[in-house]
Amino acid sequence: MTNLVLPTYQDVELAAKRIENYANKTPVMTSHTANDMLGAELFFKCENYQRMGAFKFRGAMNALSQFTPEQKAAGVITFSSGNHAQGIALAAKLLNIPATIAMPLDAPVVKVAATKGYGANVVYFDRYKDDREQFCQELVNKHGYTLIPPYDHPQIIAGQGTAAKELFEEVGELDALFVCLGGGGLLSGSALAARALSPNCKIYGVEPEAGNDGQQSFRTGKIVHIDTPKTIADGAQTSHLGHYTFEIIRNNVDDILTVTDNELIDCMKFYAERMKMIVEPTGCLSFAAVKAMKAQLQGKRIGIIISGGNVDITRFAEFLA
Numbered sequence: 242m243t244n245l246v247l248p249t250y251q252d253v254e255l256a257a258k259r260i261e262n263y264a265n266k267t268p269v270m271t272s273h274t275a276n277d278m279l280g281a282e283l284f285f286k287c288e289n290y291q292r293m294g295a296f297k298f299r300g301a302m303n304a305l306s307q308f309t310p311e312q313k314a315a316g317v318i319t320f321s322s323g324n325h326a327q328g329i330a331l332a333a334k335l336l337n338i339p340a341t342i343a344m345p346l347d348a349p350v351v352k353v354a355a356t357k358g359y360g361a362n363v364v365y366f367d368r369y370k371d372d373r374e375q376f377c378q379e380l381v382n383k384h385g386y387t388l389i390p391p392y393d394h395p396q397i398i399a400g401q402g403t404a405a406k407e408l409f410e411e412v413g414e415l416d417a418l419f420v421c422l423g424g425g426g427l428l429s430g431s432a433l434a435a436r437a438l439s440p441n442c443k444i445y446g447v448e449p450e451a452g453n454d455g456q457q458s459f460r461t462g463k464i465v466h467i468d469t470p471k472t473i474a475d476g477a478q479t480s481h482l483g484h485y486t487f488e489i490i491r492n493n494v495d496d497i498l499t500v501t502d503n504e505l506i507d508c509m510k511f512y513a514e515r516m517k518m519i520v521e522p523t524g525c526l527s528f529a530a531v532k533a534m535k536a537q538l539q540g541k542r543i544g545i546i547i548s549g550g551n552v553d554i555t556r557f558a559e560f561l562a
């Protein structure tokens with residue numbers, strides 16, 4: 242993969258225009274308690290308040306709103322059991338595009354229900370027997386669907402970058418930006434926005450320690466694949482970065498950091514108790530890394546992207562207990 246045409250900040254600007262009538266302009270929150278605790282000035286971009294509860298709606302809306310009439314008529318397909326499925330399902334519903342979501346047979350009932358609730362058609366594959374991409378490809382061949390993957394796609398990346406764009410436009414330049422990292426759509430889009438709007442801002446991706454494929458890839462200079470990691474950060478259980486996302490990340494990101502599940506739980510408690518917010522485990526990655534880097538961040542202006550808030554409420558209560 243040498244001739245990738247990478248998205249640019251201009252694509253992020255175009256994405257922002259395409260989605261502005263559909264996506265929420267999410268709030269930027271501050272907390273005196275957090276500032277005092279860290280000795281820094283923190284700005285939390287709250288994508289847990291995005292439509293369907295996570296930033297994924299941005300990329301999905303940007304991609305689907307560029308479909309041709311033929312693509313719209315045939316429909317969209319994707320594979321995911323998480324927030325991308327719901328983002329695609331909601332965007333498709335708003336644009337009157339039929340959506341098919343391929344989910345593993347053992348996907349959580351709540352996620353299947355949420356996806357069906359947006360009107361999408363759910364088809365099941367066996368995650369131990371079927372290759373999910375091949376499974377989708379067969380349906381693409383048969384029905385003419387357009388496949389929109391969760392992160393490795395220029396229009397997805399550009400859409401995800403609109404959250405950081407809004408953050409910089411609201412609070413001005415920052416010294417550092419911390420972004421949750423799975424397959425890298427959010428991080429690479431954020432990096433495009435940061436480079437354009439706050440050129441001296443350091444950019445950090447944050448992964449669960451158990452799934453540090455992004456950190457390994459960043460440090461070795463090639464995409465490292467790992468087995469599906471065991472972590473409570475289910476939005477970051479990806480086994481490898483994408484070709485587009487890796488290229489943007491290696492060129493623009495300053496470092497990739499990791500945090501443990503216990504550090505995520507501490508942040509979840511902080512968000513609930515001090516800021517009155519429900520944040521899903523994956524959404525806690527960015528703040529957890531800021532807390533761990535405290536000594537180097539004294540007096541700095543820090544952006545923290547909270548990526549989403551979709552967590553089963555019973556599970557959430559168990560984390561807090």
Ligand SMILES: *Cc1c(COP(=O)(O)O)cnc(C)c1O
Pocket residue numbers: 295297323324325391392401421422423424425426427428476477479521523524548549550
């Ligand atoms: C998808 C997701 C991520 C990871 O995003 P990538 O673009 O795959 O890096 C992080 N947090 C939440 C809540 C997500 O849904």
